[in-house]
Amino acid sequence: MAELDESYFSSEEIRSDDERSNIISQLLPKVIKIAKNNTLGYKETFAQVEPTEFTSLADLNKLPVLRKSDLLNKQKAYPPFGGFERSDENASTHFFQSPGPIYEPGIKGKDWGRFAPFLYASGVRRGFRLQNCFSYHLTPAGMMFEEGALRIGTKVLPAGTGQTELQAKAASFLKTQVYAGTPDFLYKILEKGDELSLDLTCIKIACVGGGALFPNLRKAYSERGIKCLQSYATADLGNIALETIEDEPLIVDEGVLVEIVYPGTGDPVEPGEIGEVLVTNLNLEYPLIRFATGDMSAIASGKSACGRTNMRIVGWRGRADQAAKVKGMFVRPEQIREFISRHPEIFKARVEIKLVGNQDELTLKLEVNAENEIDYSLTVRDIIQLRANIVKVKPNSLPVDGIIIDDQR
Numbered sequence: 046m047a048e049l050d051e052s053y054f055s056s057e058e059i060r061s062d063d064e065r066s067n068i069i070s071q072l073l074p075k076v077i078k079i080a081k082n083n084t085l086g087y088k089e090t091f092a093q094v095e096p097t098e099f100t101s102l103a104d105l106n107k108l109p110v111l112r113k114s115d116l117l118n119k120q121k122a123y124p125p126f127g128g129f130e131r132s133d134e135n136a137s138t139h140f141f142q143s144p145g146p147i148y149e150p151g152i153k154g155k156d157w158g159r160f161a162p163f164l165y166a167s168g169v170r171r172g173f174r175l176q177n178c179f180s181y182h183l184t185p186a187g188m189m190f191e192e193g194a195l196r197i198g199t200k201v202l203p204a205g206t207g208q209t210e211l212q213a214k215a216a217s218f219l220k221t222q223v224y225a226g227t228p229d230f231l232y233k234i235l236e237k238g239d240e241l242s243l244d245l246t247c248i249k250i251a252c253v254g255g256g257a258l259f260p261n262l263r264k265a266y267s268e269r270g271i272k273c274l275q276s277y278a279t280a281d282l283g284n285i286a287l288e289t290i291e292d293e294p295l296i297v298d299e300g301v302l303v304e305i306v307y308p309g310t311g312d313p314v315e316p317g318e319i320g321e322v323l324v325t326n327l328n329l330e331y332p333l334i335r336f337a338t339g340d341m342s343a344i345a346s347g348k349s350a351c352g353r354t355n356m357r358i359v360g361w362r363g364r365a366d367q368a369a370k371v372k373g374m375f376v377r378p379e380q381i382r383e384f385i386s387r388h389p390e391i392f393k394a395r396v397e398i399k400l401v402g403n404q405d406e407l408t409l410k411l412e413v414n415a416e417n418e419i420d421y422s423l424t425v426r427d428i429i430q431l432r433a434n435i436v437k438v439k440p441n442s443l444p445v446d447g448i449i450i451d452d453q454r
Contacts, residue, residue, distance in 0.1 A: 054165035054197075057299040058353045065355065069302070070100040072327055080332040085128025086119050087334070102302050105325060105335055110311045112337045116281070117145050126150050130331050137331075141185040143280045150331055151185055153192070158185065158283030159300045160193025163276045166289045166351070167252045169223050171198030176216055176248075178226030178234075179255070181205045185280050186255060190225045199223070206230070209237040217243040223250045228258040228275070232265065246270065254278055257361075263291065277361065279338055282324050286358055294345035294357035301326050303358060304335070305344055308365040308449055309379035311335065319343045319447025321365035322358070339365050341447045367450040369398055371405045374431055378449040381409075384428050390417060392440050396433075400454045408434040412443055 053059055060068075078096035080087040090109055098104065119127030125140060125148045139151035151157050169175065175194045181187035181203060194201050202221060204212055212234045215221070224231045231251050238245040251266055251273040258275045266273040277286045277295055285303065286295035297303050304323040305314050314320035322338045341364060345357040368377045376396060385391050392412040399406045409425060417437060425433050 052352065054162040055299070058162065058355070060354060062354065066101065069102070069327075073099050073101070073104075073302075073325075076325070076327055076329060076332050076334070079131060079329055080129075080334055083131045083133050084332065085123045085132060086126075087129070087332075102304065105302065105304060105323075106311060106313065108311075108335055110306075110323060110335050110337050111333060113145070113147065113281075113339065116336075117147055120148060124148075126331070129333060131329070134330055139185075139188065141188075141280065142183045147281070149185055149280050151188055152330070153188075156192045156196040158189030158193065158278065159298055160190050160276070160278075160284050161196040162193075162298065163274075163284055163287040164190075164193050164199070164223075164225075164252055165197055166287055166353075167223075167274045168250050168272065169194065169197055169199055169252065173199045173223055174202065174219055174221040175199045175223040175225055176202045176204050176212070176219075176221040178204050178206060178212065178224065178230055186278075189278075189283060190252075194223075194225070209233050210241070213238040213241060213243055213245065216245055216248060220247040222247055223252065224248055224271075225252045227256045228253040228262055228273070229256065231271075232262060235269065250274075252276070260292075277340075277358075279324075281333060282326050282336060282338075285322075285324055285338075288360075289349060289351040289353060293349065294359050296349055296351075296353050296357050297355045299355060300328065303356065305342060305358070307378070307382055308341070308367060308447070309377060310382045312382065314343075314447075317343055317346065318445050319359075319362050337365070341365050343447070362447055367448065367452075369396075369450050369452040371398055371407050371431060374429070376407070376429055376431070376450055380428050381449050384421075384424060387424055387428075388419070388421065390414070390419070393443050395443050395448070396450045398450070398452045398454060405454070406434070407431055408436055410436045410438055410443060412440045413437050415439065 074096045077099045081091040116127050136152055137150035138153045141149040177190050179186035179190050191201050251271050254276040263273050274288045276284055278284045284298045286297050288295050302325040305320040308321045319341055322340045322342050323335045325334045341362040342358045345359050368375050381394050395410045397408040421435055
């Protein structure tokens with residue numbers, strides 16, 4: 046184990062790959078076992094699962110994907126959390142609600158969302174003053190960031206959202222050094238501060254999430270002397286990955302395992318290819334296994350220059366649900382995946398939808414070898430139930446952008 050210095054929140058962040066794999070091989074079977082034996086949510090789907098067979102990230106491919114729709118349906122059957130919480134523990138102290146509505150648990154005093162490492166990596170330290178502008182109303186973001194700050198020993202102003210004049214005045218009076226909230230709301234506070242002739246030069250760090258951090262916005266903060274870094278998180282899972290160096294790939298949080306898969310399936314994409322983000326949290330009290338975020342990303346090669354050693358992802362690259370309606374019928378990524386599975390000689394497929402003369406036109410582009418003379422029209426009709434123009438292209442000629450259904454209408 047590398048020697049820990051004050052740059053890192055915990056020694057977990059600088060483990061070797063072998064050390065990390067060894068810990069995962071011990072912890073993952075425990076997570077699977079608890080999910081199987083101590084939750085109602087996994088009772089049926091994991092009935093035939095043997096936990097000891099799951100000791101690595103690659104082993105997770107044997108398990109089904111858990112989608113938000115599954116979570117929503119389970120919560121109707123087993124309120125409030127779908128039976129995914131440990132039935133023998135019931136340690137939750139909070140209930141949260143996200144659109145759906147979907148309900149999430151929270152436990153006070155445990156850095157439930159694992160945001161302390163992100164805040165620490167951003168430069169937040171004990172005794173700093175943090176203005177928490179994430180919502181405290183129904184959603185868990187406010188509490189998650191607060192718990193992370195308190196874990197470090199940072200003092201928190203639970204500001205919540207809105208009321209920019211009061212926010213600006215509070216920041217100026219309390220001399221808060223850290224902003225936590227969505228990327229754009231800080232700019233509104235700063236503008237209001239300028240309007241009121243308030244000194245807000247005390248704000249030196251912005252820890253943002255829950256929205257797009259555009260380059261011009263980050264540049265505007267930098268010009269004011271504010272270092273702005275972002276995290277990637279969800280209400281269900283907490284922190285998934287964190288930025289430690291501006292515009293560099295995000296480092297996966299030590300409390301989760303991340304897979305990148307072909308959209309609509311659980312099948313892994315090729316290294317570096319964009320796909321859907323699946324997350325398995327290693328939370329023994331609320332295990333979510335192969336949870337589909339619906340977000341698109343890709344694994345980034347190499348290690349971070351900051352010294353943290355976990356795998357990295359490139360950040361958000363769109364949404365995975367690329368379903369499109371053509372002539373009254375839905376075309377979905379999983380249909381294209383099924384099509385490819387029937388024809389192993391196809392390397393990759395991409396659907397293009399255009400409007401030609403006010404009529405939908407469907408084209409299916411297939412990467413195949415030059416000598417391929419197979420007629421795929423019957424398989425297309427069988428799976429998609431639509432006619433399609435089939436265009437054969439040479440291998441490695443289709444874009445590697447994660448788009449399976451390119452709706453150009």
